[in-house]
Amino acid sequence: MSITKKASAASKKSFINYGIVIIFYIVFQILVSTGNITSALKGQLIPIACYMIMAVSLNLVVGISGELSLGHAGFMSVGAFTAVIVSAAMGDASNPARLVVSIVIGALLAGLAGFLIGIPVLRLNGDYLAIVTLAFGEIIKNILNCLYVGIDEKGIHIAFNNPDAMGMSATGKTVINGPMGAVGISKISTFTSAVVLLILVLIVIQNLVNSRTGRAIMAIRDNRIAAESMGISPMKYKMLAFTLSASMAGAAGAVYALNYSTLVPKKFDFNTSILVLVFVVLGGIGSMTGSLIAAGVLVVLPELLRKFSDYRMLVYAIVLILVMLVTNNEKLKGRMDIFAKKMRMKVSKGGKK
């Protein structure tokens, strides 16, 4: 009686999210083409889409898999700096080709980093993933701080701590310059490409969640012991979710990096990881729609509050507190539940007739 109904309920939720993204895209495209947008906000369009990808992918770990990751920005930086090198190395190719290859390789390397971290950590129960990812974020930032990469006709040169050790020829071009970060990046990512990537990421996550694999991941989250006794290996499925999430963060990082002409490693510090976690928590853990909206609003908000310059962060904090109060208010929650129940009753009654 209800497979079509249930399938349509799940896909309805998914389509709402695609709808949100498409409306977001169309609205801003119109604003840009009619010139009704400040240049500061226009510059934020690609970062907003990237942060949405970050939020949705972190939600896969935090909301669906039930683990805490505090180093999501670390994976973003792996993708970002990989993309900078790849796009520089492909200097002659067309921009879309460079962008796509950069995103793919950035995602693969970030996924590999996630996989390597997952091997020891995901075997354990508890908050170890949070501790290790926190350390990973800091380590990767410090490694990038002393990384020098240059490209000349002979190929790619890599050195640590000492730019002269790269041994480049005189015509060589420095791509990553230690603490100064990536320099001379060609700005090849576009708002459209960022939105396409966001939709792809949403499709993958939402289809995954509504499949056999997604159910296994959620089963482990809800009750690890019961999942094991049902023949589901926790290690395998936690690994899958974490690696996938890391590679999506890498892809977001790639698009993000190729939107700027310079990019410092400090950009991807602990604060960025926490910022993404804030998107997920405020949007509602496990809710992709919430993550999208929270990421969008919280990236735009500081921009809109620029007029108040001095009080900007104060207002930002007040907004955060208000959102938390409202979403955790028992009375309000009760009202919402009653409303949701009524809606469900109506739907099921309609279905039976």
Add this chain to the structure above:
Amino acid sequence: MSKSPEVKLVNVPSPNFVPEKDLGKPLVLEAAHLGIDFGGLVAVDEFNIGIGATEICGLIGPNGAGKTTIFNLLTKVYEPTRGTIMIGGKDTHNMTPVQVNQLGIARTFQNIRLFDKLTVEENVKIGLHNHMGYHTLAGVFRLPNYWKEEKKAHERALELLDIFGMADLAGVRADSLPYGAQRRLEIVRALATGPKLLLLDEPAAGMNPSETEELMNNIRKIRDEFQIAVLLIEHDMNLVMGICESIVVLNFGRIIAKGTPSQIQGNPQVIEAYLGTHRG
């Protein structure tokens, strides 16, 4: 309460016995000299049991006797300190709970362990997980195989839920079910993994007499329909004496008696373990 007709128990190569009807079929479970220590505490010792292919066996004993510990040993939540567990003739030494489940043991839990935030149907589908033959990528890209297998799983899940008349609850979240229904869902979920032996840990806990009666009929129905063995822990003596073909009584981690329900009911050691000795 409706009672099963009492069956005759016959000795098999010692130290176990099985119902006569299961004679000649391989044992689903055979545990020998099983024991586990927690630190210095001997929780279970010298536990021997053999379960026939379609036997319903009861495991009873006072609180703290080690009944649930034995379930945890059989499903490899704990690795035994001593002894062997053979499932379908295979030694389970150093196996994980996942591997043991794939050998054909499924269980329910004393303190209900459902996947709370998922629906009833999803809970059953997780039991069907290893019987669904499509790859993760087929799920992500929604290949034809995904739709075919999901449809099959949906139908199978409803069929299984129907055993307990729960098919109309398929879309309800597991944690919003009443207590008795949660227990029944656990059984359905365990059944979905396609076991040869079903371990039920206090299936009737918190049920009223009419629910218990219905549960008894359903356990029997499951056994007959799926031709599987059932090992159950239960404090409700009406249920135990009503459906079990053989009973094992445990006290302080050791077996104190084994036999048919009538043998157990008349056993002075069992009466002593439950009621204490009569002081003259």
